[in-house]
C-alpha cells in the first residue's frame with residue numbers, strides 16, 4: 001500500500017445523539033482523508049488528518065471553472081459491530097470515469113478504498129445504528145491550480161469527508177410527488193450528465209425550486225432533444241412498472257449510471273422479474289396510467305436507496321400512480337438492498353464489503 005500518514009485529532013467533537021434527527025450532510029466527523037496531485041509528481045502526500053477548513057487563493061480553478069468531481073456512498077454497521085460498505089469498488093471506478101471526462105488525473109482505486117477503510121476504522125463510533133441511518137461518505141477531487149486561464153489544472157486535491165445521516169427524505173419512505181419538467185433540461189448527450197461533476201447540480205437548483213413551488217418534491221427530467229423521454233430524478237435514477245415489466249431508461253450518455261440502479265436491475269433479473277432498459281416516453285407512462293397498467297414508479301440512489309413516487313404532474317395535470325402508496329417492486333428492492341447494506345440478509349451477490357474483516361485479513 002502507498003504510504004498513508006495518520007495525524008489523529010486530539011480535540012474530538014461530541015457525537016450527535018442518535019435519537020435526534022440527524023438530517024442529511026449537516027454534521028461531519030473528526031477526521032478526513034486528503035491527497036494532493038502535482039504535475040510531474042503524481043498523487044502524493046496521502047494522509048488522514050483532523051477535519052478542518054481548507055484555504056485557497058480566490059483565483060483557484062475550482063472556484064471559476066468547476067473542474068471538480070465527487071462520489072457518494074455510505075458505511076453501515078452490522079450486528080457484530082463490523083463496518084460495511086456497499087459495492088465501494090464501483091464508486092471509485094465511477095470517480096475515475098468522471099475524472100477522465102473532466103481532465104482530472106485518475107487515482108489508484110484500490111489505494112483509495114484502503115485509505116477510506118482506514119478512515120472508517122478511525123471514525124467507527126460515528127457510524128449511527130438507528131434504522132435508516134448511516135455514515136455518508138463524500139469523496140471529492142477539486143482543481144487547485146491558481147490561474148484564471150481556461151485549461152486543465154496542474155494541481156488537485158482529493159479529499160474524503162464523512163457525515164452521519166438520517167433518512168434522506170424528511171418524510172421518510174412516504175411516496176414523493178414529481179414535476180415532469182418539459183422546458184428546462186438537466187443534461188444533453190455529449191455533455192456531463194453521465195458523470196458526477198461539480199457543476200451539474202448548480203444548474204438544476206432553479207428547476208427544483210420551481211417544482212417545490214408547484215407542490216412537488218422533485219423534478220423528473222426529460223431528454224434534452226425532444227423533451228419526451230424520461231431521464232432521471234434529482235439525485236436518483238427512475239423506474240416504472242407497466243404490465244409487470246420493470247422499465248428504466250437506458251444509459252444513452254446523459255443519464256448518471258447509478259450503482260443503486262445497476263443493483264436494482266441485477267437483483268430484479270436474478271429474482272425472475274422482467275426488466276427492460278430502453279427509451280420510455282412520458283406519453284407511454286401517461287397512457288399506462290390511464291389504462292391502469294402503470295402500477296409503480298420509483299427512484300433509486302445511494303441517499304434514499306429506493307424512493308416510491310406517489311404521483312406526478314405534467315403540463316398542469318396530476319396523475320396518481322397505483323394507490324399512491326409504495327408498490328411491491330419498490331418494497332422488495334428496498335428490503336433486500338437495505339438488508340444487504342446492514343448485513344441482515346445473505347448476500348449472494350457479494351456486494352457487501354466488510355471493512356472490519358478485510359482489515360483483519362491484511363494484518
Ligand SMILES: *Cc1c(COP(=O)(O)O)cnc(C)c1O
Pocket residue numbers: 072196232233234235236237256257258259260261300301302303
Ligand atoms: C449519484 C447520482 C445518482 C445515483 O447514483 P447511485 O450510485 O445510485 O447513488 C443518480 N443521479 C444523479 C444525477 C446522481 O448524481
